[in-house]
Amino acid sequence: MSTSSSIQKTNTIEKDSAKNVETVLFDQDYITLGGRTYRRDDLLNALGPQHASAAYPQSTHRKLANPIPLGFASFSLSCLTLSLCNANVRGVTNVKLLISLFMFFGGAIELFAGLLCFVTADTYAMTVFSSFGGFWIAWGCINTDQFHSISAYSDDPQMLNNIVGFFLAGWTVFTFLMLMCSLKTSWGLFLLLTFLDLTFLMLCIGSFIDNNKAKMAGGYFGILSSVCGWYCLYYCVVTPENSYFNIKPAMMPNSPV
Known part of the structure; x- marks a missing residue:
């Protein structure tokens, strides 16, 4: 478009703006004022940059909350209570009262935290929290009578242990795989997964050989994992x-942070 035509179009817009406009029609590219049609961009430029910025607002980036503490909270509480039972602290071995904690706080909430890590593009945290959320739900279901998971092996206890x-x-x-992926993170996370892996290992051995002392050792390692x-x-x-009382995470050697 030439300079003269631009001036002419601008004058036309100003002239029409002084009239009593009865009809205003617009779509994505054109605006119709009082029977005259104008290009949307030309009209907004003629009215001034403040109108153009109002018509095309800049997108704003919303800051998301960090879901990782929620995952740590749900895991730590569930791991602590179960480990206290596994260690036979104060003679408690029946976990029936804790099933709701395992399934909802340890399971559903931790799974939710893992899915939120997907939104924040944290693949590692998403994998860890979502997986352990599934573990707590599964463990709660195993100990729920309505699923008949344990009663199905009532005639063969050794098969249940296996x-x-x-x-x-x-x-x-x-x-163990998640532990190997934490070697350049914080000491807290590394020790959490180290003690947790020992927890699973001792409970696994205790189940295979039906040894209560091995299971108790797994309980003590679980308590240490929950503390981390x-x-x-x-x-x-x-x-x-x-x-x-502020503390900073103790980072491992060669940590990128």
Whole structure:
């Protein structure tokens, strides 16, 4: 479009703007004012940059909350309570009361935290939290009478021990793989997964050989794992704005952070 035609179009717009406009029609490319049609971009440029910016607002980036502390919280509480029972602390071995904790807080909430890590593009955290969320749901179902998981082996207790051993062996392997992927993260996460892998290993061995002392050892390792989880939870949420007791995560050698 030439300079003269641009001036002519601008004058036309100003002239029409002074009239009593009765009809305004517009679509993505054109605007019709009082029976005259104009290009949308030309009209907005003629009215001034402030109108153009209002018509095409800039997109804003929303800052998302960090879901990792939620995953640590759900894991640590569930792991602590189950491990106390496995270690026979104060003679408690029946976990029936904790099934709701395993399935909802340890399971559903941790799974939810893992899915939120998908939104934040954290593949490792998504894999760890979502997987262990599934573990807690599965463990809760195993101990729920309505699923008849344990009663189905009432006539063969050794087979029950073996199948539980298979279940725990799989989680031992998975935890070891996640442990290998934490060698350049924080000491808190590394120790959490180290103790957790030992927990699964000892519980697995205890199930295969039906040895209560091995299961108790797994319980003690689980308590240590949960303590590391509490530590990770705290340093993820504490800030100078919300606490006087600030700590920074102890990072491992060659950590990129």
